[in-house]
Structures are given as C-alpha cells and as structure tokens.
Amino acid sequence: MRDPELIALIAKTLREVEGLGQVVILTHVGGDPDSIASAYVLRELLLKKLKVKLVDVVVPEEPTAHIKPILTYLSLNVLEDVPKDAEAYFVVDAGSPEQLGRHIDILSILDRFVIVLDHHSGTVNKYPKHVKVFSNELYQSVSEIMYDLVEYIGYSIGLREAEALFIGIYYDTARLMIADEESTRKLCKLISIGINPSSILSSLEHGLDISERIARLKAAMRMKVYRFEEWVFAFTEVSAFQSSVARALISLGAHIAIAVGGREEGILSASIRAVNDLCEKTGLNVGVDLAEKVAGKFNGYGGGHACAAHFTCKASIEDVLNTVLEILSTKLKKNLEVVKP
Numbered sequence: 001m002r003d004p005e006l007i008a009l010i011a012k013t014l015r016e017v018e019g020l021g022q023v024v025i026l027t028h029v030g031g032d033p034d035s036i037a038s039a040y041v042l043r044e045l046l047l048k049k050l051k052v053k054l055v056d057v058v059v060p061e062e063p064t065a066h067i068k069p070i071l072t073y074l075s076l077n078v079l080e081d082v083p084k085d086a087e088a089y090f091v092v093d094a095g096s097p098e099q100l101g102r103h104i105d106i107l108s109i110l111d112r113f114v115i116v117l118d119h120h121s122g123t124v125n126k127y128p129k130h131v132k133v134f135s136n137e138l139y140q141s142v143s144e145i146m147y148d149l150v151e152y153i154g155y156s157i158g159l160r161e162a163e164a165l166f167i168g169i170y171y172d173t174a175r176l177m178i179a180d181e182e183s184t185r186k187l188c189k190l191i192s193i194g195i196n197p198s199s200i201l202s203s204l205e206h207g208l209d210i211s212e213r214i215a216r217l218k219a220a221m222r223m224k225v226y227r228f229e230e231w232v233f234a235f236t237e238v239s240a241f242q243s244s245v246a247r248a249l250i251s252l253g254a255h256i257a258i259a260v261g262g263r264e265e266g267i268l269s270a271s272i273r274a275v276n277d278l279c280e281k282t283g284l285n286v287g288v289d290l291a292e293k294v295a296g297k298f299n300g301y302g303g304g305h306a307c308a309a310h311f312t313c314k315a316s317i318e319d320v321l322n323t324v325l326e327i328l329s330t331k332l333k334k335n336l337e338v339v340k341p
Ligand SMILES: [Mn+2]
Pocket: 034, 035, 093, 119, 140, 141, 142, 172
C-alpha cells in the first residue's frame, strides 16, 4: 500500500455516504481507461458494500472512441448529464476542476458531499476548499488507489472488477512502460485472481479508425523537429486526436512530442508525451514544467504527470511553440537546433 493514511481517510469518508439513496460519479472530460475503471469499481463498492441505492456514472462531454469498448466490456452505462438531486458526488481522475468541462458547476454545490479521488500533481490546491480532495501523485493510477481501498475496506472484488483495475493500471502506466514495482505487483495479484490479460486486451484493442490514421499521418507531415543536443523534440498541429498523435510521434523517435490543435475558436488543446528516459535523466516533469506553465501564461489550464500531460489555452500556435522552446532550453540546459526536413 503506497499511502495507508490516504486510504484510511478515504475509507472514513466513505462511511459517511453509506446507505445513501443516490450518488453520482464523474470522470474527467471524455474519460479514459483509468477513470472508467475506477468509476466502475467505486460504483460496485458503493452499491454492494456500502448499500447505496443508486449510483450513476457521468462522462462529461461524451466518452471518447477509445473508451467505448471498455464501457461495453464492463457493461457500464454512462450518462452525459449530471443528476442534480444526488446526495453525494464523486470525481475520479480529474486533476483540476476544468477537466469536468461544463459540469464544473457541481463544485459549487455546498450542501452535499463532493469528493475527489485523484493522482495528478498538485490536485489538492486546485479545488475549492469545501471539496474533499484525496490525491497522491505517488499513485500511478486512481485504479491503484481503488485497489488499496477495496483491500483496506475488506471488500473482495469479483472477476469483472479485477479486470477493470487491471485495465486502469495497465493503460495509466503507458502499457506497463512506466510501471514501477508496486503497480506491477498489483497487476500480478489481479492476474492471480483469475483474469486473462491477453483476452481482455485483445477485446479492447482494435485498430485505429480511418480518421485517426489520417490525423496521425497529416500531423506527421506538418511536424517540426528540434534538437536539444541528444534530445529530440517534435511539435505538430492537428485539430483532433492530439494524444494519439503525440504518442505516434514518440514511436517515430521523438523523446518529447507535443500535438496542438484548435478545439474551438481561439482555444487550443494540446497533448504532451515524453519518454521515461528523458524525464528521469533531466528531471523534466511535463505536467508541471510545460502543461501548467504554458496554460498559466495563456489563460488556460493544464496538468498531468512526469511523462504525459495535457493543456488547454488561449494563444496562437506560434506563441505556444515559442514558450515551449524557451522552457525546454532552460530546463534541459542544452543548445537548441532546428532539424531541417
Ligand atoms: Mn489516471
């Protein structure tokens, strides 16, 4: 257990929602495997162990294409709108209020429980004071927090819940690429319950659809490449699929990649990915050093982890690029060189 104190505090808070009539769990905008998995297990825990009568899961602004197969696999129905008369609201895996999209208004409910379970950098300071925030960035996923929590409470999970936690931990560790000993140990325990990783993953991983392929390839054509001596940075523009594109640029060979694009008039959305090697050797935390800084400078919001982050801001693509180059030059302490096509 990474943080027994945090887990004990969450368990204590859960006792206050025991037996309630209606509880709502929200993920961050679009959801991702970790947020869906933790929402699923939290829902089961609330219904089965804590005897809550009704628990709805809300994915703000509609589930992304990637998580639809997971929802189907778990037979989890999600709502787009938040039921307004629930007695408690949980938020899972949202490192800042803005990640709730238009449902940010649930944070202004003062007379009911609003409880956040998270594992991003600096989450505690980003929510209003009346919200109970339980977060520790030592956890590699919220699914892992749920793992410790069910163990602490003494709720024995079934096969589907074990599969959900497996999915959450697996994807939030970038398919085990950044998994540490603790996450790996938990995955092994989940497997020993009787789940079959290859059959779960093969039913979730089906190929890219055509629009995502085209987005990735067009983004690669428009890519700008820079070197900070031994580190290679790729930057590109794409109107959708930013995280998929950033990941693709990493597999093309970049150490750090940013895909930026317009979501609506004047607002840019960006995904950042970096290889573990760079984060470890240089101490760069793309969530804190890039996403938060760029968003802070240009009237937006952002955050994430050492090697993966996201931000939204109001700026031109050139302004974002120049700011990122400045930050990287300072942080990496290397000379910048433009790589010509
Ligand atoms: Mn997560």
